[in-house]
Amino acid sequence: MIHLETRQLQYFVVLAEELHFSRAAERLCISQPPLSIAIKQLESALDAQLFERNSRGVRLTHAGQHLLLQARDILERTRRAAVDTRAVAHGMAGSLRLGFVGSSMYRGLPEALERMRAQYPDVRVDLHELNSIDQVAALQSGKIDLGLMHTMAPPLGMSAQTIASEPFIACLPASHPLASQAKISIAQLANERLILFSEAVSPDYFRVIRSMCQKAGFDPELRHEVRHWLSVLSLVSTGQGVSLVPACLQRAGMQGLAFKPIARKTPLSVLQAMWSPSPAHPLVPILLGHFQSAVKKQLHA
Numbered sequence: 001m002i003h004l005e006t007r008q009l010q011y012f013v014v015l016a017e018e019l020h021f022s023r024a025a026e027r028l029c030i031s032q033p034p035l036s037i038a039i040k041q042l043e044s045a046l047d048a049q050l051f052e053r054n055s056r057g058v059r060l061t062h063a064g065q066h067l068l069l070q071a072r073d074i075l076e077r078t079r080r081a082a083v084d085t086r087a088v089a090h091g092m093a094g095s096l097r098l099g100f101v102g103s104s105m106y107r108g109l110p111e112a113l114e115r116m117r118a119q120y121p122d123v124r125v126d127l128h129e130l131n132s133i134d135q136v137a138a139l140q141s142g143k144i145d146l147g148l149m150h151t152m153a154p155p156l157g158m159s160a161q162t163i164a165s166e167p168f169i170a171c172l173p174a175s176h177p178l179a180s181q182a183k184i185s186i187a188q189l190a191n192e193r194l195i196l197f198s199e200a201v202s203p204d205y206f207r208v209i210r211s212m213c214q215k216a217g218f219d220p221e222l223r224h225e226v227r228h229w230l231s232v233l234s235l236v237s238t239g240q241g242v243s244l245v246p247a248c249l250q251r252a253g254m255q256g257l258a259f260k261p262i263a264r265k266t267p268l269s270v271l272q273a274m275w276s277p278s279p280a281h282p283l284v285p286i287l288l289g290h291f292q293s294a295v296k297k298q299l300h301a
Helices: 006-018 021-028 032-046 062-089 102-106 109-119 132-141 203-215 229-237 247-252 283-299
Strands: 051-054 057-060 094-100 123-129 146-150 159-173 193-197 221-226 243-246 257-261 268-275
Touching (some): 021 032, 094 102, 094 283, 102 109, 102 268, 146 283, 193 229, 229 243
Parallel strands (some): 094 123
Antiparallel strands (some): 051 057, 159 257
């Protein structure tokens, strides 16, 4: 097996460019004997004469000319690998696989991604829209690096951080009789068909909304259970029922809807980030920092 050292290749390239041992040694900041020894070791390892030496000077053989092209390429790829690895280690390059729920698109995620792209143009963020349960499974199997999900207790070994908290509001068809009120009470929805998340998809959201209705004195009639918030909005806009949704969904811009604040204080809708701290992914805190800044800006807009 042939073993080549990058040091030997570097010495070879400099000598091939200078075609003079003294000048090459000076350029390499070494004395001439170590240079001569390194070239002999390289020729021995390759079983090939790379230079012809005579009284008129030094010149490359055909084998040396061939190696010069290869050596330059190897040294450049080695340099590039070192630079890229350092950049990835410090979060300035590489890729991040991001899982997200649809509501995060209205909670500052697009702005965070734009800031990330402007600051780190060599970083690639791969987006995967998944519900909360599927994101946890993807994190545990290593299919994503960071998840943005509805509040859930993190499994053992996972880290979690709250990104945004906001109240639930009522979402009604624009033609609904309650749409003309400034505020409504949850009790006013007692006889309505309620559209909400499937319990299997987001058990915490399901329990929170159902508990809100039960505290208002009724058990909701669950006509439709869906997997995405935009599906909730679409069903409400076509008159299939009403819903209680995070306030951020007012920014969705869907026609045919009326959003009304709840008269009394409600539990908060929480968006959280979840990731595996071992091994630590250097891009996770960078994106989370941009995301939190975008959320704060949105709240003060």
